[in-house]
Amino acid sequence: MRIVQVSLGDRSYAIKVGGGLLPRLGAACAQLKLGQRCAVITDSNVGKYYAAVALKSLSAAGFEPVLITVPAGETSKRVALVEKCYDQLAAQRLERKSFIIALGGGVVGDLAGFVAATYLRGIPFVQVPTSLLAQVDSSVGGKTGVNLRAGKNLVGAFYQPKLVLCDLDTFKTLPEREFISGLAEVIKYGIIYDAKLFAQLERDLPKILKRDPKILAQIVARCCEIKADVVGQDETENGLRAILNFGHTIGHAIENSSGYGKYLHGEAISIGQVAAAKLSGKILGLSVNEVERIEKLFTRAGLPVQIKLNPSSRKKLFAAMLLDKKVSAGEVKFVLAKKIGQVVWGQKVSTALIEEVLAS
Ligand SMILES: NC(=O)c1ccc[n+]([C@@H]2O[C@H](COP(=O)([O-])OP(=O)(O)OC[C@H]3O[C@@H](n4cnc5c(N)ncnc54)[C@H](O)[C@@H]3O)[C@@H](O)[C@H]2O)c1
Ligand SMILES: [Zn+2]
Numbered sequence: 001m002r003i004v005q006v007s008l009g010d011r012s013y014a015i016k017v018g019g020g021l022l023p024r025l026g027a028a029c030a031q032l033k034l035g036q037r038c039a040v041i042t043d044s045n046v047g048k049y050y051a052a053v054a055l056k057s058l059s060a061a062g063f064e065p066v067l068i069t070v071p072a073g074e075t076s077k078r079v080a081l082v083e084k085c086y087d088q089l090a091a092q093r094l095e096r097k098s099f100i101i102a103l104g105g106g107v108v109g110d111l112a113g114f115v116a117a118t119y120l121r122g123i124p125f126v127q128v129p130t131s132l133l134a135q136v137d138s139s140v141g142g143k144t145g146v147n148l149r150a151g152k153n154l155v156g157a158f159y160q161p162k163l164v165l166c167d168l169d170t171f172k173t174l175p176e177r178e179f180i181s182g183l184a185e186v187i188k189y190g191i192i193y194d195a196k197l198f199a200q201l202e203r204d205l206p207k208i209l210k211r212d213p214k215i216l217a218q219i220v221a222r223c224c225e226i227k228a229d230v231v232g233q234d235e236t237e238n239g240l241r242a243i244l245n246f247g248h249t250i251g252h253a254i255e256n257s258s259g260y261g262k263y264l265h266g267e268a269i270s271i272g273q274v275a276a277a278k279l280s281g282k283i284l285g286l287s288v289n290e291v292e293r294i295e296k297l298f299t300r301a302g303l304p305v306q307i308k309l310n311p312s313s314r315k316k317l318f319a320a321m322l323l324d325k326k327v328s329a330g331e332v333k334f335v336l337a338k339k340i341g342q343v344v345w346g347q348k349v350s351t352a353l354i355e356e357v358l359a360s
Helices: 021-030 043-061 079-092 106-121 130-138 168-173 176-193 195-211 213-233 240-245 248-257 266-282 289-302 310-325 349-360
Strands: 002-005 013-017 037-043 064-070 099-105 125-129 143-148 151-158 161-167 332-339 342-349
Touching: 002 213, 013 213, 021 043, 021 079, 021 099, 021 125, 021 161, 037 043, 037 079, 037 106, 043 064, 043 099, 043 168, 064 079, 079 106, 079 143, 099 106, 099 213, 106 125, 106 130, 106 143, 106 151, 125 130, 130 161, 130 176, 130 213, 161 195, 161 213, 168 213, 176 195, 176 213, 176 240, 176 266, 176 289, 176 332, 176 342, 195 213, 195 289, 213 240, 240 248, 240 332, 240 342, 248 266, 248 332, 266 332, 266 342, 266 349, 310 349, 342 349
Parallel strands: 013 161, 037 064, 037 099, 099 125, 125 161
Antiparallel strands: 002 013, 143 151, 332 342
16 A cells, blocks of 8 residues: 655645545544544435445444435536535434535535535545546545536535545546546646656556556655645645646646536546647747657547637637636637646636647
8 A cells, every 4th residue: 555645734644546445434533532433425316336345444433324326427516415515414414513425526525525614614535536537636625516407516624634545446447537537637647747747657558458457556646746846835736736637727727618517527628638748838938749758648548639629619718717716808828838747737728729729
């Protein structure tokens, strides 16, 4: 097992990465000195495979767990589901020392984390991420929340978990498309922070695609380390944390304008990162060779790197981009790369240049 520490003063916590961790969930929670009652929040897909193991492990460690299952999918990240969870927590008499376990992908993590942040003004919670995206990204860093009709993640809280348990065995049931989508975030860490990681991904990609547990353990831990490092320096996104949004300005606009669900998040930010790399070439002089390496790695991973736009979809995409939270005073700000492993944020980019790059 690998342990990554997230250092945030009295809100610090450990991320444990390895195989066989879920059956030891109860023992891990016992070390946290929390109350006896707890609620496992999961979704209908993940619950089918892993709820029983989680509940058994918690009971064996002396806890009294209850199970709350929400429908799988992004639509569960909404206020109505938050209320349903509150009602069940109250009915089961969870109190201040009780805690919540988020067992699932990013949807469950964001929803359950927000429930934990707000029920009784906040009760402890533990993340047990089961998708690659959740293990390397959403479970770490304390952003929780739900969507509104007006947009994604518009209601939320910064709320750190007490522990993150990344059990790599859960990947055995993760659908291929979801796994590959998660790889887009893994590649992102290489581009924004760690040229060595990027080179390793180029080298080890065939083994990663076969989900080699040894390599995945190392890579998931390294991604968590990078995210922990960034979040440790800028918890509430006043500066540095913005680099995690590399490829996301265009990516979010693609997700948004194409109707959620057509592209998975990782697929959309793959296109976004390749576009951001091309913009980096034009604006910051990122070398042609590195732009090509970036595009090639996403392609080899099986991710899309381009989007076909007609006049109407182009219009929608740009409208969505200008609505993004990261836009200030109508200007689109980008995270751009100087070289692989080093990026800068807050780069103003004209819409004309973005159009040019997306058309190329
Ligand atoms: N909080 C953050 O910092 C942060 C960061 C990135 C993304 N997010 C959020 O995360 C969400 C996306 O997360 P996601 O990609 O994990 O989506 P998800 O939670 O919807 O999971 C994807 C699909 O895989 C299934 N699944 C998950 N783990 C499985 C497993 N081990 N076996 C079988 N099926 C499994 C789920 O049921 C779902 O159908 C978005 O809502 C996004 O906004 C949050
Ligand atoms: Zn992302």
